[in-house]
Every structure is written in C-alpha cells, then in structure tokens.
Amino acid sequence: MSSTTPIWFITGASSGLGRALAEAVLARGWRAAITARRPDTLGDLSAAHGERALALALDVTDGRSVAAAVRDAEAHFGAIDVLVNNAGYGYLSAIEEGEDAEIRAQFETNVFGLIAVTKEVLPGMRSRRQGHIFNVSSLGGLVAFAATGYYHATKFAVEALSESLAHEVGPLGIRVTILEPGGFRTDWAGRSMVESRTIIEDYAETAGKRRQATRSISGKQPGDPARAASAIISAFEAGEPPLRLLLGAASLKIARDRLDTLRSNFDAWAETTLSADFPN
Numbered sequence: 001m002s003s004t005t006p007i008w009f010i011t012g013a014s015s016g017l018g019r020a021l022a023e024a025v026l027a028r029g030w031r032a033a034i035t036a037r038r039p040d041t042l043g044d045l046s047a048a049h050g051e052r053a054l055a056l057a058l059d060v061t062d063g064r065s066v067a068a069a070v071r072d073a074e075a076h077f078g079a080i081d082v083l084v085n086n087a088g089y090g091y092l093s094a095i096e097e098g099e100d101a102e103i104r105a106q107f108e109t110n111v112f113g114l115i116a117v118t119k120e121v122l123p124g125m126r127s128r129r130q131g132h133i134f135n136v137s138s139l140g141g142l143v144a145f146a147a148t149g150y151y152h153a154t155k156f157a158v159e160a161l162s163e164s165l166a167h168e169v170g171p172l173g174i175r176v177t178i179l180e181p182g183g184f185r186t187d188w189a190g191r192s193m194v195e196s197r198t199i200i201e202d203y204a205e206t207a208g209k210r211r212q213a214t215r216s217i218s219g220k221q222p223g224d225p226a227r228a229a230s231a232i233i234s235a236f237e238a239g240e241p242p243l244r245l246l247l248g249a250a251s252l253k254i255a256r257d258r259l260d261t262l263r264s265n266f267d268a269w270a271e272t273t274l275s276a277d278f279p280n
Helices: 016-027 039-052 063-077 100-128 149-172 201-216 225-237 249-268 270-274
Strands: 007-010 031-036 053-057 082-085 131-136 174-181 244-247
Touching: 007 016, 007 063, 016 031, 016 039, 016 225, 031 039, 031 063, 039 053, 053 063, 063 100, 082 100, 100 131, 100 149, 100 174, 131 149, 131 225, 149 174, 174 225, 174 249, 225 244, 244 249, 249 270
Parallel strands: 007 031, 007 082, 031 053, 082 131, 131 174, 174 244
Antiparallel strands: none
C-alpha cells in the first residue's frame, strides 16, 4: 500500500454500508475519497477528518464524472489503494412488470457504473502492482427470489465480472473481494428502493407478496452496517483475503441452502448430464 495509512475510494458513501465503511476507515486514521452524487451529504465527514477525507461528486453512470473523481482523488492523495464499488440500488418488479427504462437504469448503476469506476482505477493499481478491490454484490448475487429478478441479474453480473477480474489481476498483486450482504439496516428497502408502476394481478401471490414483505422489513433488518464495515476491514487486513465474503447470519444460512439445492439438482440429473458427451 502507499503507506501505513491506506487510501480508500468509496462509491455510494452518503448512507448505508458505504457511509459506515467511510466512518470506520477514517476512524482508523486512514485516508479516503468518499463519493456521492451529492457531496454535500458528506460534509460532516470531511469537516471532522480534514485532509484525510476528500468528498467528491460522483455519478457512476457518467463517464466524465467517474474520470474526474478518480483523477481528483489521485491528485489529492497520490494513489488509490482500495476501491469499494458500493453504489447501487434495488428494484421491485415481477419480470413481466419490469419497465424498460428502469431496468436499463438499474444496470447502468449496478453493473456498468461499477465497470467504469474499476477501469478508471485499475491503471494506477497495475502500475504499482498492488491494490484491493471490493465489489458490493449481495446474497442476491447467489440466489434469486420473486420481485427482485432484475436486481439479482445485476448482482449475478457483478459476481461473474469480479471472479474473472480476480483471475486477471491476481498475478499483478491486486486482490478482489466480492461482498455478499443479506438484509442490512440501510435505505435499500426504504427510500432508495425503486418499484415498477406496473402491477399484474396474476403475480399477487408471488412477486406481490414479496414486494410487501420487502417494504415491511425496512429499518428492521438484522444486519448492522457498522459491524459489516468492521468485517470488510478484517478482510482487507487479512494475509489471504477471501474472494467472497458473506455478511450476516441470514446470508450464510441461505447461501449454504443454495449450495445444497444446487448439489441435489446436479446429482439428480447426473446421468442425463453425462449422456450429452460423445461416447468414449
């Protein structure tokens, strides 16, 4: 790293996990470029930590904004040691109910925005042969439920991109960790959530019920963003950080259940699977 005070670049730092992580990083005496579409929401952090906290405007869907934020962070601190791609949001909709503009907007933020920031930061990390990239996926990047199919699609994409990236940059001294939180007490299910205006009655018992359940848990989720931030820092400090880091008890349980379901499905159809090859 650049020194004993690593330099972090955190997207979506105005609230939730991004905010908690920014606070934890700065509380340790480290340095951070903290970004949000409205940097005024970060004023208290920059005021409290002086030159160690650089609040920057960043819209991850705008290439010029991405380039400017990374350039300003590198000019201010000299480098970026740790990138946290945290910006993202949810969308409640059955697949058939999904509205094209909203679907594309979600992919622009959750997937293409993450790609843009990563590609802008990587040249500096490659030149120094060191760095750590944390991509915030979700438990929803491993398993899918009704009403959040498009959100899951973005997070499954983040999983694949991150895993490929880890293979590519690992030999260059750059680490990649995929973060997979379950339900955390953030704005994800509250004011940050977007919902389709289209409602199809046939999905009332599936996507409809999940919409209601998701809204009802906002502010009551078991996950603590501050504790998640501590877990992320532990992964950063580890000699061998994980490729994937589940966050929260529900995330661990559901992910394990998912593994069991996959194995059961694969085993049940193994004979048919093997029949697809040319005979020996």
